[in-house]
Amino acid sequence: MATLHLVPIHLSQALLQPLCARLERSLRIEVLVRRPGFDPEDTFDASRGQYNSRKLLAKLLDEPVGGGRVMGVAGVDLFVPVLTYVFGEAQLDGRAAVVSSYRLDNAIYGLPLDPKLLHERLVKEAVHEMGHTYGLVHCHTHKCVMRSSTYVEEIDLKDEGFCPDCRQWVDGRSG
Amino acid sequence: MQTPVANILIVDDEFSVRDSLASWFRQDGFHVETAESAQEALRKMQEGTFAVALLDIKMPGMDGLELQERIRAIDQTVAVIMITAFATVETAVQALKQGAFDYVTKPVDPDELSHLVGRALEKRRLETENARMRDTIDEISGSDAIIGDSPQMQKVMELVRTVAQTDATVMVLGESGTGKELIARAIHAYSPRRYMPIVPINCGALPESLLESELFGHEKGAFTGAQYRRKGKLEMAHGGTLFLDEIGTISLKTQVDLLRAIETKEFTRLGASRAVKVDFRVICATNEDLGDMVARGAFRQDLFYRLNVFSMVLPPLRERRTDIPLLARHFLKRFAMQMDKRVTDISPEAMAQLIAHDWPGNVRELANAIERAMVVGKPPAIRPDDLPFVSPRPQIASPSGGQSLADMEKAHIAQVLDRVNWNISHAAEMLDIDRTTLYARIRKFDLQRRGEGN
Numbered sequence: 001m002a003t004l005h006l007v008p009i010h011l012s013q014a015l016l017q018p019l020c021a022r023l024e025r026s027l028r029i030e031v032l033v034r035r036p037g038f039d040p041e042d043t044f045d046a047s048r049g050q051y052n053s054r055k056l057l058a059k060l061l062d063e064p065v066g067g068g069r070v071m072g073v074a075g076v077d078l079f080v081p082v083l084t085y086v087f088g089e090a091q092l093d094g095r096a097a098v099v100s101s102y103r104l105d106n107a108i109y110g111l112p113l114d115p116k117l118l119h120e121r122l123v124k125e126a127v128h129e130m131g132h133t134y135g136l137v138h139c140h141t142h143k144c145v146m147r148s149s150t151y152v153e154e155i156d157l158k159d160e161g162f163c164p165d166c167r168q169w170v171d172g173r174s175g
Numbered sequence: 176m177q178t179p180v181a182n183i184l185i186v187d188d189e190f191s192v193r194d195s196l197a198s199w200f201r202q203d204g205f206h207v208e209t210a211e212s213a214q215e216a217l218r219k220m221q222e223g224t225f226a227v228a229l230l231d232i233k234m235p236g237m238d239g240l241e242l243q244e245r246i247r248a249i250d251q252t253v254a255v256i257m258i259t260a261f262a263t264v265e266t267a268v269q270a271l272k273q274g275a276f277d278y279v280t281k282p283v284d285p286d287e288l289s290h291l292v293g294r295a296l297e298k299r300r301l302e303t304e305n306a307r308m309r310d311t312i313d314e315i316s317g318s319d320a321i322i323g324d325s326p327q328m329q330k331v332m333e334l335v336r337t338v339a340q341t342d343a344t345v346m347v348l349g350e351s352g353t354g355k356e357l358i359a360r361a362i363h364a365y366s367p368r369r370y371m372p373i374v375p376i377n378c379g380a381l382p383e384s385l386l387e388s389e390l391f392g393h394e395k396g397a398f399t400g401a402q403y404r405r406k407g408k409l410e411m412a413h414g415g416t417l418f419l420d421e422i423g424t425i426s427l428k429t430q431v432d433l434l435r436a437i438e439t440k441e442f443t444r445l446g447a448s449r450a451v452k453v454d455f456r457v458i459c460a461t462n463e464d465l466g467d468m469v470a471r472g473a474f475r476q477d478l479f480y481r482l483n484v485f486s487m488v489l490p491p492l493r494e495r496r497t498d499i500p501l502l503a504r505h506f507l508k509r510f511a512m513q514m515d516k517r518v519t520d521i522s523p524e525a526m527a528q529l530i531a532h533d534w535p536g537n538v539r540e541l542a543n544a545i546e547r548a549m550v551v552g553k554p555p556a557i558r559p560d561d562l563p564f565v566s567p568r569p570q571i572a573s574p575s576g577g578q579s580l581a582d583m584e585k586a587h588i589a590q591v592l593d594r595v596n597w598n599i600s601h602a603a604e605m606l607d608i609d610r611t612t613l614y615a616r617i618r619k620f621d622l623q624r625r626g627e628g629n
């Protein structure tokens with residue numbers, strides 16, 4: 001069975017642990033958390049106060065994880081040059097992905113805290129980015145997790161799982 | 176699995192910008208090409224077709240503004256989005272003036288960029304559709320589609336485009352020969368109903384009883400001679416457009432039936448017991464003063480208001496003389512081809528005559544005049560003597576000597592009637608009006624055959 005290695009990047013334990021179980025179920029993949037030791041600080045852009053997700057992806061690919069996939073799960077804000085922020089990023093049809101919980105948290109929008117909602121959103125975005133590593137591009141099916149979301153409320157509209165077409169694609173690639 | 180929706184070209188000298196944008200768009204399903212210089216961008220433009228091009232506004236070698244012009248010279252349909260730093264917003268505004276679709280300031284919200292590209296693709300889709308529509312119009316109207324370039328006609332075409340998007344009833348006004356049916360067809364062809372038929376009916380060409388059955392259809396045995404059940408024009412226009420030409424000629428009784436059908440979108444075939452539901456748009460045309468007819472009680476006011484929701488006037492040719500050379504040369508070319516004659520030009524003197532003539536029969540009369548000149552004239556050019564109104568009849572001026580439009584019209588009709596020995600069909604054809612109208616004119620001007628009456 002294929003393995004997904006999770007690399008926490010300034011992420012709280014409260015978010016990390018339940019994520020593993022949900023990802024195992026959604027992706028039908030073995031999930032392992034890497035031991036601490038990953039240093040993301042050279043991807044930090046001080047002028048923007050954010051972490052460069054392109055650079056994070058490159059670093060994650062250097063992690064010795066054999067042939068498995070690797071996903072950074074960040075509690076900090078991510079960006080790519082040109083864009084103000086990204087919820088996450090992935091190597092299309094590749095091995096690495098990164099996702100951030102930072103903008104999924106009601107707190108930064110001045111809304112009442114909702115840990116359950118934050119958790120749901122993080123699972124969806126993590127599954128979404130993993131979908132990209134299987135070669136999936138954005139899906140136009142209403143509730144499919146591969147639907148593009150550029151603002152946070154859009155994430156709430158979709159499910160945690162793939163639509164039948166995307167599911168079939170992922171199963172074909174991981175089988 | 177989703178298929179890539181479109182090709183995007185990203186041009187920026189900075190690797191990180193190309194790299195991150197390319198990755199972002201690829202995840203969205205686009206096919207992405209990148210270029211680090213203007214030269215590379217132009218090469219890729221030659222090799223492939225792109226829906227959207229994102230250009231960094233300042234690059235070494237060639238700046239984004241110049242690159243945009245070169246790109247649009249290769250493919251005018253590319254939606255160009257300029258990427259600019261805050262400091263160069265003024266340049267971006269300049270880019271918009273030069274035809275860029277929009278610009279974004281670094282760094283841009285993913286949400287904004289996503290919507291911007293969505294809008295650019297939508298605009299491109301509409302433009303492609305418009306181009307297809309123009310081809311359709313050329314197709315339906317054939318080589319006669321030429322209507323002129325004058326400001327007056329450009330305004331008319333603008334109105335056509337505007338009103339086509341609505342479902343409003345349109346009244347096209349203008350003298351005979353100005354191309355009212357062509358305009359009706361253009362409105363239909365630009366409208367959402369274009370996939371369904373436009374059904375024309377010339378109300379002036381039919382006696383009342385026949386017009387009713389033409390419009391509403393009839394059941395078998397509805398009247399003597401109705402051997403088959405027949406669909407009327409209203410039914411045939413279902414989903415499309417009904418074009419009623421010479422609306423001013425219909426009888427008061429038919430006006431009542433027509434009004435009811437237009438208001439209820441429901442009518443009954445002659446001899447039928449059940450009503451039929453139809454959905455059609457009405458465009459009508461007339462060269463008569465319907466307002467005056469309403470005042471005289473010859474046209475129902477309620478129908479007039481119903482039909483006159485949006486009206487547009489086609490200017491007569493004498494009010495847009497700048498169109499005459501263009502139209503004359505167009506007809507010259509067409510007839511030269513049809514007749515295989517080497518008359519390829521119009522002499523300056525003849526052109527001056529054409530421009531000075533008042534053309535009561537408008538574009539059709541002009542076409543007829545050129546056709547006749549080509550028959551009687553000799554290569555290489557049409558000369559004044561070849562023109563019907565210059566020669567051979569010296570009595571072109573009104574016999575009564577008047578110079579008003581009505582005087583001229585009367586004299587012209589009388590002259591044509593004389594020429595064809597009062598063959599009404601033939602005269603109507605030459606004047607490009609139908610027989611009913613010609614009879615009406617003869618009555619109106621009290622014209623009489625020479626040697627008769629008096």
Ligand SMILES: [Zn+2]
Nearest residue numbers: 128138148202
């Ligand atoms: Zn995505």
Ligand SMILES: [Zn+2]
Nearest residue numbers: 139144163166
């Ligand atoms: Zn899907």
